[in-house]
Amino acid sequence: MFRISIILLTFVFLQSCSTVKKLEIFKTEVEREPLNLNDPILSKLENISWIVITSENAKAVFEKMEQEGIDPVLFGLTDNEYKMFAKNFAHIRNNLKKKSEIINAYKEYYEGKND
Numbered sequence: 001m002f003r004i005s006i007i008l009l010t011f012v013f014l015q016s017c018s019t020v021k022k023l024e025i026f027k028t029e030v031e032r033e034p035l036n037l038n039d040p041i042l043s044k045l046e047n048i049s050w051i052v053i054t055s056e057n058a059k060a061v062f063e064k065m066e067q068e069g070i071d072p073v074l075f076g077l078t079d080n081e082y083k084m085f086a087k088n089f090a091h092i093r094n095n096l097k098k099k100s101e102i103i104n105a106y107k108e109y110y111e112g113k114n115d
Contacts, residue, residue, distance in 0.1 A: 032110045037103050 053061050053074070065072040077085060 034111045035107050037107065 062072050
């Protein structure tokens, strides 16, 4: 009896495997939507005039500023700090350039012509 039940179960399992339907795959190409991204635009920056004050010209620079009615105020940087300041702006410009390139690459991918 045990053998017969095993044979019947084996037959049922084998029979169920033969009734699997094949999957039908439909491939529908969807047109890419154009990206609505603007290129990053830097706003217009104000013109700044830098005055280099050294120990030799400090008195003359302050006198000239007072004659022009400008309240002389100093924001000082050493030469090494100015180099770090310039490096920071170079990093910012580089980062903006990379972001712009990424946006342009996305635009080209989504809006480019399909061959």
